[in-house]
Amino acid sequence: MKDNVLCFGEVLWDAFGEEKKAGGAPMNVARHLVQQHVNVSFASRVGKDESGKGLITFLKENKLHSNLIQKDNNLPTCEVTVELDAKNQATYIIPEPVSWDNIQLDKNLTEEAKNASIIVFGSLASRGKTTRNTLLSLLEETQALKVFDVNLRAPHYNVADIETLAARADVIKMNEEEAELLIHGGNGQLKEKIVEFQKKYHTQTICVTKGENGAIIWHKHEFYEQPGFKVEVADTVGAGDAFLATLIAGIIDKQPMDKVLVEACAIGSFVTSKRGANPVYVRDEITAIRES
DSSP states (O other), X not given: OOOEEEEESOOEEEXXXXXXXXXXXXXXXXHHHHHTTOEEEEEEEEESSHHHXXXXXXXXXXXXXXXXXXXXXXXXXXXXEEEEOTTOOEXXXXXXXXXXXGOOOOHHHHHHHHHOSXXXXXXXXXXXXXXXXXXXXXXXXXXXXEEEEOOOOTTSOOHHHHHHHHTTOSEEEEEHHHHHHHOOOTTSOHHHHHHHHHHHHOOSEEEEEOGGGOEEEEETTEEEEEOOOOOOOSOOTTHHHHHHHHHHHHHHTTOOHHHHHHHHHHHHHHHHTSSSSOOOXXXXXXXXXHTO
């Protein structure tokens, strides 16, 4: 059976001033998986408004629209304000409640989760009770590999809910700031902290991304590290999503983890060198970054 990845969570408009781009971490991961030739489906909820119609058109154009995209009669489609600092690091102003706070457990979603080989989820869409309960039900029923993209957006989380999701995950990806919040124990060194975290949650794979300094992965009792690649940064939006998609594709292909990590860092760096979360891959540029 061909591997099928289900990405679950938010879809939204990122507003950069007057410019709007379709976004949301799980949708971005799905788009990057498409570029990496992985069979993927995407589940979310939009409002019955013009913004929602626009997102549905966008998802159709990108082969991500299906009966897993629910429509909400009352809650609006999400539009996020993105602010970039002097280093082009992004911060987000996210309204609440919005349509993806109300993702319902239905037959289509349940069947898709049961048939998936991998399910990808984050923390943002689980900020509210309805969507969080839907996700927890799916995770209970599926035999899929469970991939948790921590992706914290203050103030839209609490640590107890994050720990609940972490306890159900086989693979966890977080950045350094998220690791500092979630990982306790050890002697203060990141590797020791990761080992203590793994002992608590029995996670198969733990990845901590470190921005321009690459990433570290604990996978089946071994550490893998990559120091990162130097590129001229356009913005950091979507880099972590590209990294995660590449990690997932590597797991599907049963590639050696050291090779997967190099490719994930290279593609993540390529994305930071372009505007927006989902630039079209230019393989020659990615190869040049990887070999730099």
